[in-house]
Amino acid sequence: GAGVSQSPSNKVTEKGKDVELRCDPISGHTALYWYRQSLGQGLEFLIYFQGNSAPDKSGLPSDRFSAERTGGSVSTLTIQRTQQEDSAVYLCASSPTPGADTQYFGPGTRLTVL
Amino acid sequence: AQSVTQLDSHVSVSEGTPVLLRCNYSSSYSPSLFWYVQHPNKGLQLLLKYTSAATLVKGINGFEAEFKKSETSFHLTKPSAHMSDAAEYFCVVSGPGGYNKLIFGAGTRLAVHP
16 A cells, blocks of 8 residues: 655755645554654654644754644644754654554655755 | 664675674663664665564564663674665664654664675
């Protein structure tokens, strides 16, 4: 079946611009996660959504970062006033149930801030 | 707090020889542990997972890992490396809470030479 998809695959933007990154989880998966993979910091958890519960935003690095998940499916990660240190690969993952062990990852969006 | 240390940032082996990628973890409770692989320009793929069942875990592509609580280790092994095994490998521990927020090691890049 279809896996987790993310768009765009690559995004180049200028410092100060806003960007939106999209994630389509596997159909029926109730949990959705965002991670960031950067050279200096490795792979870091950003945010977690589970059903209609309030998201766990504990990994968001600043208030310029926000995310939403509409209808329990598609999620959008928004970065406002991008900075060069935001350059990274942003990975989305989903899992079938809360607390499920296996997370299934998408191919990521490579963000470059000039 | 949970943490993961991958002891080698780079490992180089010849095709057909054994692979050993080392991982130590720290956790205040009985963790779930994972190994993920990331091929160039591809998403993360789960190799295997330990969730308090058998301590010797077999995964895909001939990989296995042994959970050793006394040594707080979860090393990844494969008897015979293949060229297609060249990739980056991440040792991962589940975070607190009921939803497995993943905490990643820094990664080990495996090179396989003919």
